[in-house]
Amino acid sequence: MRIGVIGAGAWGTTLASLVAARTETRLWARELEVVESVRDDHENRPFLHGFRLPDELTVTNELDEALDDVDVVVVAVPSQHLRATITAARPLVPRRATIVSVAKGIELGTGRRMSQVLSEVLVDHRPDSIGVLSGPTLAREIMGGQPAATCIAFPDLARATVVQSLFMGDAFRVYTSDDVVGCEIGGAAKNVIAIAAGVADGLGYGMNTKAALITRGLAELTRLGVALGGRPLTFLGLAGNGDLIATCSSPYSRNRRVGEELARGRSLDDIARATQTVAEGIKTAPALLELAGTVGVDLPISTTVDAVLRGDVSPLEVVPLLMQRSPKAELQGLAV
Amino acid sequence: MRIGVIGAGAWGTTLASLVAARTETRLWARELEVVESVRDDHENRPFLHGFRLPDELTVTNELDEALDDVDVVVVAVPSQHLRATITAARPLVPRRATIVSVAKGIELGTGRRMSQVLSEVLVDHRPDSIGVLSGPTLAREIMGGQPAATCIAFPDLARATVVQSLFMGDAFRVYTSDDVVGCEIGGAAKNVIAIAAGVADGLGYGMNTKAALITRGLAELTRLGVALGGRPLTFLGLAGNGDLIATCSSPYSRNRRVGEELARGRSLDDIARATQTVAEGIKTAPALLELAGTVGVDLPISTTVDAVLRGDVSPLEVVPLLMQRSPKAELQGLAV
Numbered sequence: 001m002r003i004g005v006i007g008a009g010a011w012g013t014t015l016a017s018l019v020a021a022r023t024e025t026r027l028w029a030r031e032l033e034v035v036e037s038v039r040d041d042h043e044n045r046p047f048l049h050g051f052r053l054p055d056e057l058t059v060t061n062e063l064d065e066a067l068d069d070v071d072v073v074v075v076a077v078p079s080q081h082l083r084a085t086i087t088a089a090r091p092l093v094p095r096r097a098t099i100v101s102v103a104k105g106i107e108l109g110t111g112r113r114m115s116q117v118l119s120e121v122l123v124d125h126r127p128d129s130i131g132v133l134s135g136p137t138l139a140r141e142i143m144g145g146q147p148a149a150t151c152i153a154f155p156d157l158a159r160a161t162v163v164q165s166l167f168m169g170d171a172f173r174v175y176t177s178d179d180v181v182g183c184e185i186g187g188a189a190k191n192v193i194a195i196a197a198g199v200a201d202g203l204g205y206g207m208n209t210k211a212a213l214i215t216r217g218l219a220e221l222t223r224l225g226v227a228l229g230g231r232p233l234t235f236l237g238l239a240g241n242g243d244l245i246a247t248c249s250s251p252y253s254r255n256r257r258v259g260e261e262l263a264r265g266r267s268l269d270d271i272a273r274a275t276q277t278v279a280e281g282i283k284t285a286p287a288l289l290e291l292a293g294t295v296g297v298d299l300p301i302s303t304t305v306d307a308v309l310r311g312d313v314s315p316l317e318v319v320p321l322l323m324q325r326s327p328k329a330e331l332q333g334l335a336v
Numbered sequence: 337m338r339i340g341v342i343g344a345g346a347w348g349t350t351l352a353s354l355v356a357a358r359t360e361t362r363l364w365a366r367e368l369e370v371v372e373s374v375r376d377d378h379e380n381r382p383f384l385h386g387f388r389l390p391d392e393l394t395v396t397n398e399l400d401e402a403l404d405d406v407d408v409v410v411v412a413v414p415s416q417h418l419r420a421t422i423t424a425a426r427p428l429v430p431r432r433a434t435i436v437s438v439a440k441g442i443e444l445g446t447g448r449r450m451s452q453v454l455s456e457v458l459v460d461h462r463p464d465s466i467g468v469l470s471g472p473t474l475a476r477e478i479m480g481g482q483p484a485a486t487c488i489a490f491p492d493l494a495r496a497t498v499v500q501s502l503f504m505g506d507a508f509r510v511y512t513s514d515d516v517v518g519c520e521i522g523g524a525a526k527n528v529i530a531i532a533a534g535v536a537d538g539l540g541y542g543m544n545t546k547a548a549l550i551t552r553g554l555a556e557l558t559r560l561g562v563a564l565g566g567r568p569l570t571f572l573g574l575a576g577n578g579d580l581i582a583t584c585s586s587p588y589s590r591n592r593r594v595g596e597e598l599a600r601g602r603s604l605d606d607i608a609r610a611t612q613t614v615a616e617g618i619k620t621a622p623a624l625l626e627l628a629g630t631v632g633v634d635l636p637i638s639t640t641v642d643a644v645l646r647g648d649v650s651p652l653e654v655v656p657l658l659m660q661r662s663p664k665a666e667l668q669g670l671a672v
Contacts, residue, residue: 135548138542138544148545171659206586207472207474207588208483211581212483218572236554236558236568242547245543245547250543323506
């Protein structure tokens with residue numbers, strides 16, 4: 001098996017490193033400095049500083065080299081760049097290749113999930129060959145050899161099993177699913193909830209508040225996911241709850257940190273300037289609300305986060321706003 | 337409305353404090369030193385050191401005084417003492433009173449949930465007047481005025497609404513449910529998972545591992561709860577996931593701390609001697625496995641925790657044991 005990984009951010013690089021020693025793996029990086037750093041020093045200094053990458057990992061700046069005769073393509077670019085990147089790559093993607101999206105976001109303007117963008121662009125591909133890998137997988141912890149578990153979803157469960165066996169290792173456990181929609185909505189929406197969790201952290205709130213935010217956040221992303229065709233129980237799993245918990249709790253979570261900095265009074269521009277990497281939740285918030293509007297689902301936490309990001313609501317008001325809603329039955333609005 | 341709270345541990349005292357200013361509230365304490373501390377200094381020094389309790393709160397060591405003409409009885413004693421306490425209280429509990437259990441455990445020997453024990457003892461009571469309050473509610477954070485949300489479940493939703501309105505406040509949000517079984521299994525089983533989470537903390541693992549443990553823990557307690565008649569989506573909520581997250585993450589969680597200390601090489605006896613308060617998970621683990629056996633449900637994490645508590649498995653083996661199981665579909669065994 002030959003694998004091409006498109007995108008050499010922290011997560012693309014980590015996934016490529018997980019399999020490079022076992023099977024031929026080619027990592028495509030947009031940035032020449034990443035190619036040089038990986039090729040010359042076996043390290044991705046810009047995005048994954050401090051970790052030695054496997055010698056077997058091949059890196060390139062050329063899409064045709066990365067995609068030549070591959071069986072599996074892992075797409076690991078920021079969600080708002082995915083369409084452009086995969087459009088450029090399209091003539092080079094082998095027709096029978098299995099495509100795995102690991103980008104977590106919703107496309108602004110179209111409200112499309114990442115696998116939908118891939119289907120639209122890769123018109124010659126069977127839709128059931130396009131799936132997603134999603135779960136609580138903070139790249140630096142996995143590079144450090146810490147145990148983690150994630151979910152691989154394809155409409156065709158047999159493809160999920162192939163990718164499962166490819167990535168499964170002693171410290172990296174992969175579960176299969178056939179709920180692509182559920183996994184993708186979980187992965188995208190959690191980045192927005194994480195900003196709210198970061199705000200709570202920045203204001204000094206403790207674990208009750210955090211747990212309530214995560215739980216109510218899960219309820220809202222489940223409502224949305226179910227309205228879009230996902231299965232409720234997917235949201236109990238690694239790509240829903242698991243990823244949400246890790247992203248809302250880890251000191252390394254970029255989205256959580258954005259919320260924390262906002263709560264401490266920094267502006268969004270300031271925060272963006274200070275960080276190299278993308279906090280997907282910033283762009284996902286408006287895209288998610290657009291998408292929720294099309295199916296008539298109310299997302300109170302995401303709406304509040306979006307208002308904070310726009311500067312319409314002060315971070316100080318986030319928790320009180322969410323606490324003062326009218327009394328409700330817990331699972332109201334969920335299609336049980 | 338008059339409320340009697342039976343049990344003056346941290347949580348019973350906190351619940352009594354939440355309502356005492358609004359409605360007549362009587363707190364029953366088994367320990368005379370608690371009665372004296374609350375009565376004389378408006379503080380529960382043994383169990384809730386450092387917080388000023390409301391002047392309106394009445395405390396007593398006499399069950400008849402605590403239960404005289406009350407409309408609502410909150411039962412807040414450790415789960416293995418609940419049957420004895422409520423048996424003693426039985427002749428004194430007004431027949432039409434609403435009973436709220438806030439104890440989180442399973443009775444050893446019988447495998448009964450707390451509301452079942454209450455039904456068995458309070459034979460003159462209508463079963464639909466017995467419910468549970470459960471959610472992510474670390475007592476010290478609530479006493480500190482931090483926002484929290486919890487779930488109140490009764491077979492009769494109208495009773496749930498009455499209790500909801502009684503406890504609902506600016507910083508304490510209460511959601512209703514009619515799934516008593518689901519809420520109780522969530523509340524009991526999370527204490528066992530929290531011991532596993534503590535072990536992971538003690539071994540220095542990060543958020544991916546923690547999130548995976550919580551997520552797989554939630555899957556196993558959902559399987560059990562559903563087999564016993566609970567509804568899957570309850571486990572997505574505050575009494576399931578919310579409480580699990582808080583208990584597995586908070587530095588104040590007693591059960592999590594037990595796991596942490598075990599991982600650092602301390603014996604269970606040592607840990608028990610050093611702490612005043614009860615870590616419910618220690619006794620819940622074997623009771624839970626007994627209960628799971630009756631419905632043929634496999635609980636891999638709880639089984640491992642139980643083996644560690646018995647001294648049959650070293651804490652060092654917990655995470656590898658859980659990671660090395662055979663590849664699976666994520667929701668295998670869940671009645672979807």
